Amino acid sequence: MSAAAAPAAAPPDPLLVRVTGVVKEFATRSASPFRRERLQAVAGVSFGLRRGETLGLVGETGCGKSTLARCIVRLHELTAGELLFDGADLSRATQSELRPFRRRMQMVFQDPYGSLNPRRRVGSIIGDPFAIHDVAAGRERMRLVQVLMDLVGLNPEHYNRFPAEFSGGQRQRIAIARALALRPELVVCDEPVSALDVSIQAQILNLLVDLQRELGLTYLFISHDLAVVRHVSDRVAVMYLGRIVELAPAGLLYASARHPYTAALLAAVPAFEPGARSRRAPLVLAGDPPSPLEALRGCRFHARCPRAQARCRAEEPALESRVGDDPGHLTACHFPLADGEAPGPATGSGA
Amino acid sequence: MPAPAAAGVRLLDVRDLAVSFRTPDGIVEAVRGLSFGLDPGRTLGLVGESGSGKSVATAALVGLAPGAQVTGLALYLGRDLLTLPAEELRAVRGRGVAMIFQSPMTSLHPLYPVGWQIVEMIRAHEPVPTRQARARAIELLGHVGIPRAERRVDDYPHQYSGGMLQRAMIAMAIALRPRILVADEPTTALDVSVQAQILRLLAGLQRELGMAMILITHDLGVAAETADEMLVMYAGRALEQATTPDLFARPSHPYTRALLRSRPRLDAAVARLTPVPGQPPSLIALPAGCPFRPRCAEAVERCAKTPPLVAIGGDEGHDAACWLVGEGTA
Numbered sequence: 001m002s003a004a005a006a007p008a009a010a011p012p013d014p015l016l017v018r019v020t021g022v023v024k025e026f027a028t029r030s031a032s033p034f035r036r037e038r039l040q041a042v043a044g045v046s047f048g049l050r051r052g053e054t055l056g057l058v059g060e061t062g063c064g065k066s067t068l069a070r071c072i073v074r075l076h077e078l079t080a081g082e083l084l085f086d087g088a089d090l091s092r093a094t095q096s097e098l099r100p101f102r103r104r105m106q107m108v109f110q111d112p113y114g115s116l117n118p119r120r121r122v123g124s125i126i127g128d129p130f131a132i133h134d135v136a137a138g139r140e141r142m143r144l145v146q147v148l149m150d151l152v153g154l155n156p157e158h159y160n161r162f163p164a165e166f167s168g169g170q171r172q173r174i175a176i177a178r179a180l181a182l183r184p185e186l187v188v189c190d191e192p193v194s195a196l197d198v199s200i201q202a203q204i205l206n207l208l209v210d211l212q213r214e215l216g217l218t219y220l221f222i223s224h225d226l227a228v229v230r231h232v233s234d235r236v237a238v239m240y241l242g243r244i245v246e247l248a249p250a251g252l253l254y255a256s257a258r259h260p261y262t263a264a265l266l267a268a269v270p271a272f273e274p275g276a277r278s279r280r281a282p283l284v285l286a287g288d289p290p291s292p293l294e295a296l297r298g299c300r301f302h303a304r305c306p307r308a309q310a311r312c313r314a315e316e317p318a319l320e321s322r323v324g325d326d327p328g329h330l331t332a333c334h335f336p337l338a339d340g341e342a343p344g345p346a347t348g349s350g351a
Numbered sequence: 352m353p354a355p356a357a358a359g360v361r362l363l364d365v366r367d368l369a370v371s372f373r374t375p376d377g378i379v380e381a382v383r384g385l386s387f388g389l390d391p392g393r394t395l396g397l398v399g400e401s402g403s404g405k406s407v408a409t410a411a412l413v414g415l416a417p418g419a420q421v422t423g424l425a426l427y428l429g430r431d432l433l434t435l436p437a438e439e440l441r442a443v444r445g446r447g448v449a450m451i452f453q454s455p456m457t458s459l460h461p462l463y464p465v466g467w468q469i470v471e472m473i474r475a476h477e478p479v480p481t482r483q484a485r486a487r488a489i490e491l492l493g494h495v496g497i498p499r500a501e502r503r504v505d506d507y508p509h510q511y512s513g514g515m516l517q518r519a520m521i522a523m524a525i526a527l528r529p530r531i532l533v534a535d536e537p538t539t540a541l542d543v544s545v546q547a548q549i550l551r552l553l554a555g556l557q558r559e560l561g562m563a564m565i566l567i568t569h570d571l572g573v574a575a576e577t578a579d580e581m582l583v584m585y586a587g588r589a590l591e592q593a594t595t596p597d598l599f600a601r602p603s604h605p606y607t608r609a610l611l612r613s614r615p616r617l618d619a620a621v622a623r624l625t626p627v628p629g630q631p632p633s634l635i636a637l638p639a640g641c642p643f644r645p646r647c648a649e650a651v652e653r654c655a656k657t658p659p660l661v662a663i664g665g666d667e668g669h670d671a672a673c674w675l676v677g678e679g680t681a
Binding site: 060061167169170197198199200201202203205206209224226227228230231250251254264265266267268269270271272285286 | 400401513542543544545546547548550569570571572573575576599609610611613614615616617618620621623624625626627628630631
């Protein structure tokens with residue numbers, strides 16, 4: 001299997017992953033044992049992941065971005081909706097049916113301290129996937145592990161060390177090596193640099209970009225850091241309360257955001273410019289995002305949106321391409337922003 | 352520029368502060384030779400990565416670094432905090448220097464209502480009846496933007512969101528109208544939208560109360576927006592010190608420049624990031640010379656000797672600790 005560095009044959013579908021109307025609900029404890037409350041973390045999401053691209057997924061805490069990612073690699077069962085991986089329907093697949101697909105999809109987590117067993121040697125941690133999937137054993141496994149360590153920029157001679165002997169950045173390299181062991185096609189990166197020092201983040205981001213080019217990986221890249229997401233992503237999806245509110249090629253999204261929520265998020269990022277705060281447009285995002293437990297009608301953002309009108313409270317906008325926009329630029333908003341418009345109240349007639 | 356507290360006496364004047372810890376592996380020199388001053392209404396940004404000593408330096412000033420060996424001078428309105436008796440230092444911690452920390456989730460006691468904790472804090476420093484302290488707690492919570500404060504005052508910490516908890520921490524910190532607020536990574540655990548709200552709140556309170564602020568952060572963007580002056584720390588030392596506009600206009604120390612270069616930008620796509628190579632050093636048995644030397648692309652033989660923090664040519668009050676700065680090389 002070690003020769004299969006790239007996907008075997010040219011596949012007919014340009015999309016590696018297709019999700020349609022995916023919903024994920026969790027049961028929550030409620031005050032009364034007779035009333036079951038459901039929390040809808042992902043509330044009907046559809047998009048495709050192209051082979052070899054990086055799709056960035058951004059949004060505030062609790063918007064459902066991590067839950068969506070876990071649904072895609074089927075660490076969660078889907079409540080509703082369809083998930084296709086390389087054409088195969090995994091929406092209702094059982095654990096044993098999923099097994100052959102597991103090696104093709106991997107995850108890298110935020111916390112390189114919590115995701116590595118401190119009592120095991122690094123070589124055996126990275127070698128786990130070979131053992132689990134019965135790929136290689138003994139000297140051959142050790143050789144493959146050392147190739148991986150070299151690939152991610154670790155010294156292969158440190159094979160017998162424990163995680164505690166490595167710094168945060170090196171630990172994240174270990175986690176990446178483990179994720180890449182079986183040559184996956186899809187790697188879901190959930191905040192992979194958020195726990196790292198600023199001076200180390202760029203090392204890991206460059207590594208991820210290099211590995212993608214070298215191995216033809218497809219990334220779903222989750223982060224709350226909008227600058228990091230812009231740097232690594234081909235396209236970016238913005239989530240709010242379980243829904244994608246805007247999806248566009250990275251450059252377009254950052255230069256001409258259409259959804260007021262996207263624009264407000266971008267405006268909240270500190271600029272690398274002294275005194276930028278005083279020049280900044282008035283703050284739009286007041287308060288906290290509403291709880292996904294509350295019943296929601298209409299656009300999910302309407303309660304915090306400065307442009308909201310009666311229609312926004314009644315009718316949920318669809319995620320679609322707007323007239324005059326790039327066909328790849330999808331927005332779910334009744335009153336999207338024009339180029340260069342600040343996310344204030346809609347002026348003029350407004351759609 | 353606001354006038355100093357009294358003629359010639361600065362609000363806070365720290366000189367040659369050193370903090371070290373004895374550990375089984377050796378002596379950790381967490382902070383060495385740190386000097387800075389603070390005037391009312393001003394904000395100093397202490398910027399650095401984890402282990403740079405930025406948090407422990409301020410904690411040591413007010414006696415909150417247990418087990419630490421602290422030397423140097425820390426004059427608060429002319430009195431040295433490092434030699435103050437415990438009782439007086441406790442008073443300074445209430446009315447003089449208040450602190451808010453990175454994780455509001457662990458800074459409040461989970462089993463007591465938020466308001467109760469503020470009331471206790473007020474009553475620990477002022478002889479006021481509980482009723483009166485409670486009324487003040489409600490007023491403070493309202494002031495920092497907690498909606499329906501008169502009802503939320505009896506909520507437990509888990510009933511607050513992360514942003515609301517940080518607001519409650521700020522309410523507690525400003526309750527005694529401190530002269531200095533130390534904010535240690537106050538927004539790191541928060542979303543950018545909430546971060547912007549909290550930074551705005553802090554700036555507003557600062558204007559209103561005339562507080563000085565020490566903002567400890569690893570985020571150059573947050574510091575750029577908030578601080579009047581900045582001090583860049585690395586391995587326990589100050590490597591560069593300047594007014595914020597100067598620092599961004601003329602970053603002079605190779606470390607500062609490397610940090611600025613390594614960040615992806617929101618407003619422009621770059622093909623490839625320029626990382627700072629290597630790892631931050633261990634603080635045990637730090638080699639002599641410039642601490643950034645092993646990672647510095649411009650290091651020369653002379654860097655084996657520790658460079659002093661000296662004024663660089665041109666800008667008023669712009670210091671850097673690098674042999675190459677000011678020679679035209681950097």
